[in-house]
Amino acid sequence: xxxxxxxxxxxxxxxxxxxxxxxxxxxxxxxxxxxxxxxxxxxxxxxxxxxxxxxxxxxxxxxxxxxxxxxxxxxxxxxxxxxxxxxxxxxxxxxxxxxxxxxxxxxxxxxxxxxxxxxxxxxxxxxxxxxxxxxxxxxxxxxxxxxxxxxxxxxxxxxxxxxxxxxxxxxxxxxxxxxxxxxxxxxxxxxxxxxxxxx
Amino acid sequence: xxxxxxxxxxxxxxxxxxxxxxxxxxxxxxxxxxxxxxxxxxxxxxxxxxxxxxxxxxxxxxxxxxxxxxxxxxxxxxxxxxxxxxxxxxxxxxxxxxxxxxxxxxxxxxxxxxxxxxxxxxxxxxxxxxxxxxxxxxxxxxxxxxxxxxxxxxxxxxxxxxxxxxxxxxxxxxxxxxxxxxxxxx
Amino acid sequence: xxxxxxxxxxxxxxxxxxxxxxxxxxxxxxxxxxxxxxxxxxxxxxxxxxxxxxxxxxxxxxxxxxxxxxxxxxxxxxxxxxxxxxxxxxxxxxxxxxxxxxxxxxxxxxxxxxxxxxxxxxxxxxxxxxxxxxxxxxxxxxxxxxxxxxxxxxxxxxxxxxxxxxxxxxxxx
Numbered sequence: 001x002x003x004x005x006x007x008x009x010x011x012x013x014x015x016x017x018x019x020x021x022x023x024x025x026x027x028x029x030x031x032x033x034x035x036x037x038x039x040x041x042x043x044x045x046x047x048x049x050x051x052x053x054x055x056x057x058x059x060x061x062x063x064x065x066x067x068x069x070x071x072x073x074x075x076x077x078x079x080x081x082x083x084x085x086x087x088x089x090x091x092x093x094x095x096x097x098x099x100x101x102x103x104x105x106x107x108x109x110x111x112x113x114x115x116x117x118x119x120x121x122x123x124x125x126x127x128x129x130x131x132x133x134x135x136x137x138x139x140x141x142x143x144x145x146x147x148x149x150x151x152x153x154x155x156x157x158x159x160x161x162x163x164x165x166x167x168x169x170x171x172x173x174x175x176x177x178x179x180x181x182x183x184x185x186x187x188x189x190x191x192x193x194x195x196x197x198x199x
Numbered sequence: 200x201x202x203x204x205x206x207x208x209x210x211x212x213x214x215x216x217x218x219x220x221x222x223x224x225x226x227x228x229x230x231x232x233x234x235x236x237x238x239x240x241x242x243x244x245x246x247x248x249x250x251x252x253x254x255x256x257x258x259x260x261x262x263x264x265x266x267x268x269x270x271x272x273x274x275x276x277x278x279x280x281x282x283x284x285x286x287x288x289x290x291x292x293x294x295x296x297x298x299x300x301x302x303x304x305x306x307x308x309x310x311x312x313x314x315x316x317x318x319x320x321x322x323x324x325x326x327x328x329x330x331x332x333x334x335x336x337x338x339x340x341x342x343x344x345x346x347x348x349x350x351x352x353x354x355x356x357x358x359x360x361x362x363x364x365x366x367x368x369x370x371x372x373x374x375x376x377x378x379x380x381x382x383x384x385x
Numbered sequence: 386x387x388x389x390x391x392x393x394x395x396x397x398x399x400x401x402x403x404x405x406x407x408x409x410x411x412x413x414x415x416x417x418x419x420x421x422x423x424x425x426x427x428x429x430x431x432x433x434x435x436x437x438x439x440x441x442x443x444x445x446x447x448x449x450x451x452x453x454x455x456x457x458x459x460x461x462x463x464x465x466x467x468x469x470x471x472x473x474x475x476x477x478x479x480x481x482x483x484x485x486x487x488x489x490x491x492x493x494x495x496x497x498x499x500x501x502x503x504x505x506x507x508x509x510x511x512x513x514x515x516x517x518x519x520x521x522x523x524x525x526x527x528x529x530x531x532x533x534x535x536x537x538x539x540x541x542x543x544x545x546x547x548x549x550x551x552x553x554x555x556x557x558x
Contacts, residue, residue, distance in 0.1 A: 003416030010414075012459070018414055019461045022407055023468020026419060026521075029403045030469070031476035034394040038488045038502075042557050045550035054397035055404065056524060056539070058206070062405025063529030065213040067412060072220060075413075082381045082417045084518060084527035086534030091523075094515030095538040097508055099545020103553050105505020106488070109513070110421035110469060110521040112506070117470045118477030119485040125499040129506020130422075134429045136507070137514045138446035148515060158531035167217040169531065174214030178207050181398070206398050382449060384514075385420030385462065385522025 002076045027114055036114040038106025038122055045103055047191040050184040061177045068170045088151040105129065234323065244315055247301055247323035249331040255299070256280060257358045262298030268311055269304055269329070279303065279332060280362070285314070296320070305329050337364030392480040408529055415461060418526020422510065422519040424466035426450055431457040446514065462522075490557040501556060 001007045005015065033055050034040045043049035070076040102108055105126045107115050112130070115123030141148075153161075159169040233251040236243050255261050256279070265282030267274050274284045283289060285302070300318060303325035304311045315324050325331065334340070339355050359366045408418045430447035433440065434457070441447040450457045457463070477483040489498035513519045516538050518527065524542070527535025 002413040004413065005415045015415065015461065016459065016464045019464040020468040020471075022411055022419070023465035023470075024472035024475075025407055025468075026404065026465070027469035027472025027474075028476040029400045029407070029472075031473045031482070032395040032480065033397055033400040036473060036477060036482065039490065039557060040394075042550075042553075045546045046554075046558065051394075051397040053543075055401040056520070058398050058401025059404040059408065059525055060528040061210055062402045063408035063412075063418070063525070064531065065210065065217065066405065066409035067529060068217050069213070070409070070413070072217075078530075080416055081412055081530065083530045084385070084523055084532040084535050085383060086532060086537070087515075087517065088534070088537065090515040091517075091534045091538045092541045094512040095541025096545035096548075097512035098516065098519070098538075099542040099547075100549045101505045101508030101510075101512060102542060103505070103546045103549045105502045105509060106557070107502070107505075108421070108521070109425060109509060109519045110419075110466075113421075113466055113469045114473030114477075115488075117474040118483050121485065121487045122489070122498055122502040125502035126506035126509075127425075129503040129508075130425050130510040131429055132503070133507040133510030134426055134446065134514070135433075137511050138433075138444040141444060141446055141514075144515075153533070156533065158533050158536065161533055165218075166531075167220050171214035171218035173531075174210045174217075178210060181203075181207070202396060203398055206402060381417065382423075384426075384449075384517035385417070385423045385519070385526065 001074070002070070003080055006080050007077075026110070027117075030111055030114045031118060035107075035111040036118040036120060036123075038115065038120070041108075041111060042103060042106045047187050048195060050188050053184055054181060057177050057180065061174050064170055064173060068166065083155040083157060085155045086153045087149070088153065090148060090150065235326075239312055240309070242312070242316060244312060245321075245323050246326040247299075248326050249335040252279075252301060252325060253332075253336040253358055253362065257361055264298050264300045266300065266302045266314075267304075268302060268314060273305065299323060301325055303328055303332070333364075337362055338367055339364075340367040341369060389481050391482045404525065405529070408526055411526075412530075417461070418522065418529065419465065420462040420518070420522035420526070421466060421469075422513040423450075423462040423522060424460075425510065426514075427457045427460050427463045490555070492555045492558075498556070501553075 004010055030036070033051060035052070035055075040049060041052055044052040067076060067078070067081075071078040105112070105122075107123060107126050109130060112123045112126040116127060117123075137144075157166075159166045162169065232248050234245060234247055236245050238244075252263075255263060263281070265279055266285040267278050267282045268285050269278075271284060274282075278284075282303075298321075300320050300322045301324070302311060302315055302318070302322065306328040307324060307326070311324060311328075315322050327335075337359060339359055341352060341355075356366050356369060411418050426446065427450045430441060430450035433447055434442075434451055441451060450460070454460065474483070487495045487498055489495060509519065516523055516534070518524075518535075518538070520539075520542065523532075523535050524539045528539060
């Protein structure tokens, strides 16, 4: 019964080894998709290269389907996994600001590691910025207590929120994703034609 | 592009099959199903979940008539509040005109199904019988619920106490315990 | 001089499926998905703790990574990010994309780009503390377990990104 960590005695060292291997695979995938290059990542926001959207969404759909089926067949116990807590307004506003930062920097925290380790020096600047941001947050955290914990609804799931069946929502998201991918391909072609037509 | 088409087909197949499976109902512990009809031994019977029955009693929502089909001793030891020990004389031939009739036993068996078919009116069988009542209403084990909203968990705790029960593993209501397993944020 | 061409990028859907499988394995073994900003937070916490232990423990930003553990660096996310770095390095070398350079658009100087990168990182880390996660931890892992906050976060990131993109056109294109 998974998660293995809570049901079998696994030595901490083995878990950390697993973390290392998972991280290495993750880093490889990010680099192979070209996300070490900030300019490629940011093209998402100019519609000429929708790779970020494609990778993000296809990863979510794959993982979502996998978790659904594994928990359906009893391999994974979903009462024991971590479901991120929902803080409505902090996550909406934080998301918008994160989006600003993302286009400013061109890299997200995970991809900035890949960037630095493929020699891209702007990744180092992002590192420095992130460390500074954390220090700044630690300094100002007392002022922000009210905002930080506002509008929390706990670790509920989307299908509970919408009073839907888990399976139906999974199917809907898979469908929306496929339509979105097709659409993204069309948008990409259109914007690439536009920019190559004008030059 | 062929690979993309294959991936899309896999996703659609995985998704469609997901839509047609009863994931949450499969483990029987998901608290939100209320009534369902099932084909049992060739006849369609209607069931009510222990959670919904408890909600109806706790919230005084509907006129309920409960028939306990167990032995007198079992009924005496513990019965669902306001339930009557069933004997063939108390159910009028013409049927009960208003309200929901729920029949329950220790577990579901053929006699219970036959009784449910004989009675007239809106008859439901308590799904899982008294066993389900004990495990879901009186002694809910919070480790087994996959409802994680703490409001819902607190409600289940209050409801269990209302019926004189004792919830298990209530430390899950304690946010610190949940956080000690998982650090918030990633 | 024979300059080797960098290998082409992979099909993004394949990469996405690969990352999705990684997330599934991660949930199977640890009950949690991936993470990124948590590692930076842990690193920062251990660094501050070395120089000013009392200050570090007095701030919840750091103390959540210091309390109750052997060592803040022996943490799943920290080792995972170390793995991301190593994986990126090997992959970059193998794909012939390893190169010391500053990625920027043609219209600005390297200094401007580095300043933007710094401020972008600042905003991202600050916002990530509000949202309790970044794209890998919240959007990817939270999105796959259908956490509403994760989906809200993802939508907001795209909204924020697209709204500022037109301002940043000169920087990138």
